[in-house]
Amino acid sequence: GENVEQHPSTLSVQEGDSAVIKCTYSDSASNYFPWYKQELGKGPQLIIDIRSNVGEKKDQRIAVTLNKTAKHFSLHITETQPEDSAVYFCAAILYNNNDMRFGAGTRLTVKP
Amino acid sequence: EAQVTQNPRYLITVTGKKLTVTCSQNMNHEYMSWYRQDPGLGLRQIYYSMNVEVTDKGDVPEGYKVSRKEKRNFPLILESPSPNQTSLYFCASSKRLASTSTDTQYFGPGTRLTVL
Numbered sequence: 001g002e003n004v005e006q007h008p009s010t011l012s013v014q015e016g017d018s019a020v021i022k023c024t025y026s027d028s029a030s031n032y033f034p035w036y037k038q039e040l041g042k043g044p045q046l047i048i049d050i051r052s053n054v055g056e057k058k059d060q061r062i063a064v065t066l067n068k069t070a071k072h073f074s075l076h077i078t079e080t081q082p083e084d085s086a087v088y089f090c091a092a093i094l095y096n097n098n099d100m101r102f103g104a105g106t107r108l109t110v111k112p
Numbered sequence: 113e114a115q116v117t118q119n120p121r122y123l124i125t126v127t128g129k130k131l132t133v134t135c136s137q138n139m140n141h142e143y144m145s146w147y148r149q150d151p152g153l154g155l156r157q158i159y160y161s162m163n164v165e166v167t168d169k170g171d172v173p174e175g176y177k178v179s180r181k182e183k184r185n186f187p188l189i190l191e192s193p194s195p196n197q198t199s200l201y202f203c204a205s206s207k208r209l210a211s212t213s214t215d216t217q218y219f220g221p222g223t224r225l226t227v228l
Contacts, residue, residue: 003170034217043116043202043219044155089154099144099170102154106144 002027004092008085014111021106023090027066033073035064037089038097038105047088048075080110099106114139116220124226125193131187131212133223135203140216143172143206146178148199148214149222155202161186193227200224 014017025033031052036044050057050064050073053074057064061080066073067099068086116137122208125131134154137144145160147170161180175197187203190197201224206217 004154009152026180036219041221043204043221044218045219091155100157101159101171102147104152104154 001099002030002092002094002101004090004101004103006106008106009104010107010109012109012111013025013080015080015082017080019075019084019108019110021075021088021090021108022072022075023092023103024070025092026071026090027094028068028071032093033062033064033066034063034091034101035075036089036091036102038089040086049108062111076102077108079107080108082112084108085110114218116203116205116218118201118223119146120223121221122224125196126228128192131190133192133201133203133225134165135188135193135220136184137186137203137205138169138184139205139206139207139218141205142179142183143177143217145204146176146186146188148197149202150199154173158188158201174186193225195227197224198211198225198227203222208216 019088034049037047038044040097048064050066063076087105087107089105093100121136125159142163146158147155149155156172158176159178161167204217
């Protein structure tokens with residue numbers, strides 16, 4: 001089955017700096033890669049996703065890149081703000097397979 | 113308001129005492145699933161359901177049961193809870209298979225379960 005590894009487990013940045021979180025996956029057939037943000041006491045919320053036929057996707061300050069050859073994808077947050085502080089999860093899923101595998105999570109802290 | 117609700121939000125119980133965590137969504141979603149979240153392990157899928165009366169095992173189904181008799185409800189049942197089932201549980205739903213559409217997977221607020 002799919003195995004997703006996520007790094008780093010914790011990340012602390014200064015407000016205004018960029019943050020990068022990286023994930024690797026094991027199954028080359030996986031084709032959908034969502035990123036979730038989880039705030040304290042709440043369920044995960046989808047913030048951006050990318051499919052295997054696309055190399056990069058951007059939504060305002062958030063971008064995701066995918067390298068299918070190397071089997072890794074990354075979340076980039078630019079101009080970070082204190083409200084970006086949360087736990088971020090990457091995930092990978094195989095087309096038509098509902099077994100979504102999550103990374104272990106990254107706790108991002110943005111210091112004002 | 114579109115939402116996924118779970119009850120209870122917090123539960124402390126003892127080993128062997130059957131319990132049910134309810135999950136309900138008001139978005140007419142076909143797909144629903146249950147996850148457990150443990151420190152350092154992220155979210156792991158327990159069971160999922162693609163539609164009424166259709167359920168399948170996820171990554172960690174042992175010790176759990178589910179049912180999908182109605183589209184909106186997907187209860188998680190622990191027939192004989194054990195301490196290793198102490199965890200934070202999330203229910204989620206989406207319109208179709210997450211990987212075949214751009215439909216967002218909505219998560220509930222979570223249920224923190226402690227089994228003594």
